[in-house]
Structures are given as structure tokens and as C-alpha cells.
Amino acid sequence: MKRIAALIMLSILAGGPALADPIEGLWRTAPDDHGDVGYIRVGQCGATYCGVLERAENAQGQAIQPDTLGRKIVWNLSPGGNGEYEGRIYAPDRDKEYMSRLELSGNRISVNGCVLGGLICRNGGHWTRVQ
Helix, strand or coil: CHHHHHHHHHHHHHHCCCCCCCCCEEEECCCCCCCCEEEEEEEEECCEEEEEEEEEECCCCCEECCCCCCCEEEEEEEEEECCEEEEEEEECCCCEEEEEEEEEECCEEEEEEEEHHHCEEEEEEEEEECC
16 A cells, blocks of 8 residues: 555656746846846756847837847856856847856846956846746
8 A cells, every 4th residue: 555655646746847947937137238128038958048038128118129039148057056057148239148147036136247267247237037
């Protein structure tokens, strides 16, 4: 009887939905140099995480159609523990890629990016969870 109960419990646990990583979801970026914001959908991409620009708005909150819609904005994000992730990030307003460090705290992510081995860094502000 114990064996049957254990098998039933194992099948229930194995058949349930996998727990999502806390970074997964839809995030609203901080305004860029032009006042535009993006909505980045972060999810699993193989063994790491990535985020794609799903939609964008100008400073007045009106939808805009930048050339970067559908583009990966963050990729190769690997968790480092304590809510920290490292990977790559693309800044559409500057058309540059950076090494990135994201720090997740609840429904907010602090974003930073660096080039040239960390000599030149840019604070990307805070992203807020939408979904």
C-alpha cells in the first residue's frame, strides 16, 4: 500500500506544472534616452533565459513600432544566486550591446550593462513586472 501511495504521489508531482523562474514574465523597461519604454517578455531559452521586445510606447504612452520589435533585448541570462543574473543586453536607443547584470528584487529588476571588460558601464534603470 505504501508503494502504491508513493507512486501516486510521484506521478502527481511529475505531472504538475514546472515552477517558473522568478525572472520569467513581462517587464516594463525604464524610459530610454528618448523617453520610450519597452515591454520585454523574459522566458527560458534553452539552458539560459532571454527577453524579447514585445511592444513599445513613446513618452506619451502611445504605441510605437520600432524596428526592434521581436528582437532579443537580453539573452544568455544565467542565474548567479541571490536574484542576480548575468548575460548580454542590447540598448536600442544607442544601438549597442553590453555585458549585463540584472538584479531581481520582488517585482523589480535593476539593470546594468558594461563594455570593454567593465571599464565603461551604463545604468539601465529599473524594470517593473507587468505580468
